[in-house]
Amino acid sequence: MSRVCYRFGAFRLNPHARELHRSGERIALPxxxxxCLAYLIQHRDRPVGRDELTAAVWGRVDVSDVSLNHAIMRLRRQLGLSGSEQEGIRTVWGVGYRWVMDDTVVEAEDAPVAPPSPAAAEAPAPLPAAVVAVVEPAPLAAPVDAAPPALVPAVPRPASRRAWLWGLAALVALVLAGWALSLRRAPPPQTAAVPASAPASIPALVLPVQVEAPDGxxxxxxxxMDLVATQLRRGGLAVTPSEAVVGLLNPQLDVPTEDGWVRERMATPQAWVVRPRVRLxxxxxxxxxxxxxxxRAxxxxxxxxxxxxxxxxxxxxxxxKLGRVPPATTETSLSRVAEETAQRISAAVLAGQLDVARALIDAASPEIRGTPEIALAQANIDFFSGNYEASARGAEALLDRLSPDTAPLLRARALHTLGSTYFRQDRLEAADAAFAEGIRLVEPLGERSTLAGAYTGRGxxxxxxxxxxxxxxxxxxARMLHEQTNDAFGxxxxxxxxxxxAMDRAQPAMALPILEAAAARLETLAxxxxxxxxxxxxxDAQLMLLxxxxxxxxxxxxxxxxxxxxxxxxxxxMTQSRAVALAANGRLTDAEALAAQIRDLSSPTDDAIVRAEADSLLASIALLRGSPETVVQHAQEAxxxxxxxxxxxxxxxxxxxxxxxxxxLGRVAEAxxxxxxxxxxxxxxxxxxRVxxxxxxxxxxxGAEGRRDAALAAYATAMSLAEATGVPENLVVVGESYVPALLAAGQREKAGAIAGRVAPWAGQDLRAALIQVAVHRALGDRAAAEHAxxxxxQLxxxxxxPAELLGVADVTP
Structure with a gap:
């Protein structure tokens, strides 16, 4: 495999292995x-903004300026650079930083192949040659640490759906993060003993099993695969969740031949890659x-x-052989059969086959179906099917059976499912209480995966x-706990x-790279x-940025x-999001059709919020079409x-x-x-x-009541609030009605200032373009008005x- 490294002075940086050497000696750095250093060098052709750097390196919005300043200061100190002299890492005031060391050399180096370890020679008879692979030390790819809208009257806004769905990113797969775990029989509260000589945490991941048996x-x-991962995790290893490993592979679940390929994509350079094989x-x-x-092997x-x-x-x-004490086994015959059924259900869910998962439950004996593990599996299937009422009922019934003293972990997972369901039902206080109780149960047990899910739910x-x-x-x-358990998905x-x-803080420019990185990782993990x-x-972020x-x-x-x-x-x-994007691009008929589909086919009870969003969209579209009576009707429904x-x-x-x-409609008093x-x-x-x-x-x-001074004062306040957010969408939505009011009052200079403020988006947003038309026309600049x-x-x-803006000479695109 080929690695790209950088040399400058006495230093050599390997960004894949995350190692910095001075004259061959490794420098210890976080x-x-x-x-941070690698990103600056990779983008040395330009200054890198502070927001871009924090998003690229930390991939999160809660990184303080202190953290970034400390990183830059420590890098300068280790590299022997002076902040005052501005060599190496230069501060670009008002922007960020830039790498300016001219002697930086890019080189490629083939990764060495490790010689066979004596441990491998002493191991029991190996698997056949087709299964055993010689593995080289794998370079580490930099991890992607990334992880609506009611509509303004002219163009649908991207942020109103946020209120209903913004936290859904955690809960869209919140149960899934602990799905395989939730189907297993809960281990005893006591964790397996770990020898003092054993490392605190050994990262590992288990690949799908090579099965040599009939199709059944x-x-x-x-x-x-999941059973092996569970047992290793109970033995003290930090095992990557099975769903994350499955997501890494293609839909056919082809297992890669090189362990290094797996480590690189899972960002676990020193992990044990376990390849199981079973033969009947x-x-x-x-x-x-x-x-x-x-x-070693x-x-x-x-x-x-x-x-x-x-x-x-x-x-x-x-x-x-890894120096770990295996967990104690107290399984009975019934629990083994229940575990087998749960494993089959887990496999079906991991493959996205919910119908198969249901069939497995239906085919089980009444005794097996009555076990808590299978009851929780059913509640989770209902959740992922969108049947939240059934999921809640199942989880609540299961909690009545599970004692906090005898089954704390399984009870915590049931609370996790219940909290996720309550969240989807907008029962926020009940959801928070369920997650909080789950945290209280799990914290003494040290089961990080379930604990991380509960913290994510509360967040x-x-x-x-x-x-x-x-x-x-x-x-x-939650993120810290996921990192400790080697959970890239979490x-x-x-x-x-x-x-x-970040979106809720009106920071779409900061949110966009974080969201894109998270989307890329989630796509990889399937x-x-x-x-x-x-x-x-x-x-949503793109619409807020016009x-x-x-x-x-x-x-x-x-x-x-x-x-x-x-x-x-x-x-x-998904349908609503697509409709909003269509409307923002002027495709009103297509947007109306999708919004009407939501209104006609969705559930008035289960889908009440998205139906309100659809009505809001239909109201905005009716206003754009010049049908105020229809606007009032749809707005009232929303x-x-x-x-x-x-x-x-x-x-x-x-x-x-x-x-x-x-x-x-002239109904000013009603307004x-x-x-x-x-x-x-x-x-x-x-x-x-949002005020x-x-x-x-x-x-x-x-303005409608004829109180011009009060109107202009309120407009000024709204524009000041929009400026404070710096969001293009907010600027144009205020400007589209503020500018005509200023022009009517003869305040052309102020109107021109607002037109200049939104001018950068006149080529991509209809409202910004219309503001230019109005101002240039008022200023008598015919050519500029025609261009606008x-x-x-075109947009x-x-x-x-607006008919009042069509008075300039008739021009065609």
Missing amino acids: TSHID WAWLRLGV AGSSWQMALQASDGH LYADAVGEDVLHAARTATDRLLV AVAGRSRRLDDAVRLFGT VARVDLNLGVV VPEAWAFALRSIV QHPAALATSERFWPPESHSRNTRERWW LAVTLGPGNRLTMATTRLTRIRALHR AEDVRYLQAQALEAPDDW LFIRLAEAEQA LRQAR AGERLL
Whole structure:
């Protein structure tokens, strides 16, 4: 394999292995500092912004300036550079940093192949040559640490759906993160003893099993894989979750021949890669495990009449060779059969075959179906099917059976499922209580995977409740736990949530690279539902940045929804996201058709929030088509749904759309009622950036009532709030009505200033283009007005252009 390294002075940087050497001697630095140096060198042709650097290296929004400053200071000190002299790492004021060492040399080096270890020579008889692979030390690829909208009256906004779904990135696969675990029989509260000489944590990952048996045993490929991973984890190893490994492989689950390929893509350079093989010989099962860390190989095998017993025995023998004490076994015959059934169900779910999982439960005996493990499996199947009521009932019934004293871990996993279901039902207090109880049960047990899921759940609840600082803190704890358990999927899921937090803070430019990195990782791991949510969040960010064609292109990646999710509830959100992107690009008929589909076919109870979003979209489209009566009707339908604090933007923008329609109908007094309602809501969260839409509604109402000075004052406040966010979408939505008011008042200079502020987006956003038309026309600049009108016509699509702006000479695109 080829590695790209960098030499400068006496230093040599290997970004893949995350190693920095001075004159051949390794320098001890945190991996984040080495990644920071590598990123600066890789982009040495330009300055790298501080936000870009933190997003690329840490992939998260809760990295303080202190952390970045400390990393730069320590790098300069280790490299012998002076901050005052600005050599090597130069500070570019107002931007960030740039690598400026001229003698930097890029070189390629072939990775060495380790000689055979004596341990391999002394190992038991190896597997056949077709199974055994000579493994070289694998270079480490830098990890991708990354992990809506009500519509403004002119163009659908990207942020209103955020209130309902922003934390869904954690919960789209929240149960899945512990899915395999939840189907296993809970181990005793006591963890396996670890010899003092053993390392604190050995990373490992288990590949799908090579099965040599009739087709009816194909389920062993993933089922035994997960059993081996479970036993190794109980023995004290940090084992990558099975779903993450399965997601790494292609849909056919072809197992790669090189362990280095696996380590590089899972970002685990020193992990043990375990390759299981099982063979049916007569009535006996032969189980063999080959494990390699790139330097040595270990082998363990077992034979038995019961394939699962043989697999556990071989795994225990491997644990002994790794210096670990195998966990105690207290299984009964019933539990072994239940475990086999659970493993088959887990394999079916990992493969995305929910119907097969249900059939396995139906085929089990009543005694097996009555075990807690299978009951929890059924609740999880219901969850991933979108049947949240059934999932909640199943989890609640299971909790009545599980004692916190005798089955704390299994009870915690049931609470995890219940909390996830409550979250989807918008029962936030109940969800938070379930996750909190799960944390209390699991923390004494040291079971990090389940604990991380519970912290992620609480973070999602905090985000939906607008407690963003709490959300970031909880996600940070979850991320640390996922890192400790070598869970790339869990890290990506948390990073996705952190990107959503940035969106809720009106920071789409910061959120976008984090979301894109998380989406890339989730796509690699083949987690379709979480990946689709990441794409929908990217659509939101792109729309807030006025990148309308890019948003539409992103939506095409998860379209049609039935190809990416088996959850009916989630498919409606995909449909809504696609409709918003279509409307933002002027394709109103297509957007209307999708929104109407949501209204006609979704459940009024289970899909109430997305139906409100669809009505809000239809109201905005009706306003764009010049049908104010239809606007009022759809807006009223949207506002009939009870929305919580997390849906504040949906409420504000929908009422603003309705207010504009009422103004066009001459029903100014009725519009005033809506404005007063919004003002009361603003008192609950005066510091929320979404208040700018309420101030905008106040301004338009004052203008409609003939109170020009009050209108201009309210407009100025709304524009000041929009400027504070720096979000292009917020600037144009205020500017589109503020500029005409300024021109009507004869304040052309102020109108021109706003036109200049939004001019960078005049070629990509209809509203920004129309602002240019109005201002240039008022200033008498005919040529500029014609150019801006040409841009507007190119962008309009099916949207009507204001008649008062068509007075310039008729030009065509």
